[in-house]
Amino acid sequence: DFFSATVHMEGLVWVESEMARAVRNHVRLGGLVPPELHRLAEGAAWLSDPTRVNPNSLVHNPIGAYLLIKRLNQEWANAIKTLPQPQEVFGEMYEELQLPSLADLEGCALALMRLQDVYNLDMRRVIDGEIVMKCRPNDTDACHDVNVSELKNRTVPLRLSILDVFYFGIVAQSHNDFYHAALWLNETLAIMNANECELCPDRREVLDRLADTYSKLRNHRGALQLFSESYRIDPTNPHTQARIRDEEYYANLQGNYVWQLQRSDDWEGRDKYEELCRVGVLQNRAPRASVSCRYFRPSPYFYLQPIKMEVLHETNPVIHLFHDIVSESEAARMREMAVPKFHRSVVVGDDGGDAIILNRVSETAWHFDYDDPVVARLSRRVDYATGLSTAEGTAEAFQVVNYGLGGQYIPHTDYFEGDHVTRHVQNGNRVVTFLLYLSDVDAGGATVFPIVDVAVPVVRNSAAVFWSMEKSGAVVPNSLHAGCPVLIGSKWIANKWIREHGNEFRRPCGLTPDE
Ligand SMILES: O=C(O)CCC(=O)C(=O)O
Ligand SMILES: [Fe+2]
DSSP, X not given: OOTTOHHHHHHHXXXXXXXXHHHHHHHHTTOOOOHHHHHXXXXXXXXXXXXXXXXXXXXXXXXXXXXXXXXXXIIIHHHHHTOSOHHHHHTTHHHHOOOOOHHHHHHHHHHHHHHHHHTTBOHHHHHTTOOEEOOOTTOOTTOOOXXXXXXXXXXXXXXXXXXXXXXXXXXXXXXXXXXXXXXXXXXXXXXXXXXXXXXXXXXXXXXXXXHHHHHHXXXXXXXXXXXXXXXXHOTTXXXXXXHHHHHHHHHHHHTTOXXXXXXXXXXXXXXXXXXXXXXXXXXXXXXXXXXXXXXXXXXXXXXXXXXXXXXXEOSXXXXXXXXXXXXXXXXXXXHHHHGGXXXXXXXXXXTSSEEOOTTBOEEEEEEOGGGOHHHHHHXXXXXXXXXXXXXXXXXXXXXXXXXXXXXXXEEEOSSOOTTHHHHHOTTOOEEEEEEEEOSOOSEEOOEEETTTTEEEOOOTTOEEEEESXXXXXXXXXXXXXXXXXXXXXXXXXXXXEEESXXXXXXXXXXXXXXX
């Protein structure tokens, strides 16, 4: 999949730019191409204009990413199909051409809907190509409405068409996500009611889909009304007639019941987590309420260049941010080595095995110390900075992650609990997390600790360091944390988890259990 890591999406920007270049060259040399192909190539010309902003920023925006995938999966693919000899236009690249799939397009649509919830995005503005976050009524004063797309100089209009709006509704419906289906299908209908449009979807299909969605959500009166309208358009359809009878029956049973559209994915702690994500949406720009800052020399290694340490939470759990702990070139090396190794991220599933879930959309690679001198050097630095051994068997390899579109990692603890202990705790539990930020993020993506109300900013080349265990060996439930969905940008991190075994003498028990 392309949508599961932003770095893969960046590759697609390059693909479009190269295809456009090939078409333009072909035309310049006197070749003929269908007008549609010509239009696509001209539309992508700006991608190879060096005076414009970084083309990768196109896919750092979720609307831009969706539109790119759509162009490649549908418009380019269809136009190429009409060519009798595509090799004449595209040459060798044609053989290796890998265009995104329908699953990618769906993944983009679902990602946008997830962002819509967490950041409470204004739907109308999304359709106009703008990402505007609104705080929810119960949010703290620390939350501020913001148009995050204004913060980036945009180069191309990112407007969605009514067919896109309809498509979002269809995707949601086909994933049994009736909440978003209702939102987007309703919007489709609203746009159709407000405008004369040539390229509108079939009205009856929109009505039937929305009616069916309402029925699933137990809004039988709404469903009845829509099926009735659909029936007026086509009175010969026996299926609609039957549905009207059913909905009438259920609506009567419901009596005066007042229906309200509600999100369907409720889980404990969701609201607090999402609120903190909204508060932290521009965390790396805003001044933070850090407890204190100081130079920190945890070992002679840092004698000449002490760590610039920001204390974000003093205890239970300790959360520090170490600034400039890796260099630009080390971070680049870590990212570059990861791409060829990437696999879709998994989490520990209920059965103790690996599980792929939509709650963790990202790609993962593991870097061992013997893979590269830079990795070994960084492991050593983590040892000096934490005072704990990072030798093999004591610490895990570096886990490098690039989040995908709307990529997030919902609240969890890094230490293992319950059934997971047996499978994952041969070397003891995870004592400390050293979370390196290998990139900036334009908006969203903060690491948040909902129990203690801390949002850690994604500051390039810094590391969030937090402790999951007390010296006594007791775990710290307050270390519950999450990676907020990336709203705009490409988020790269590298985790180093250090285990208990091998550190008994480096971090011995205190004199009292709560030391
Ligand atoms: O991406 C983040 O900010 C948090 C990641 C995380 O918690 C993890 O990988 O365990
Ligand atoms: Fe974590």
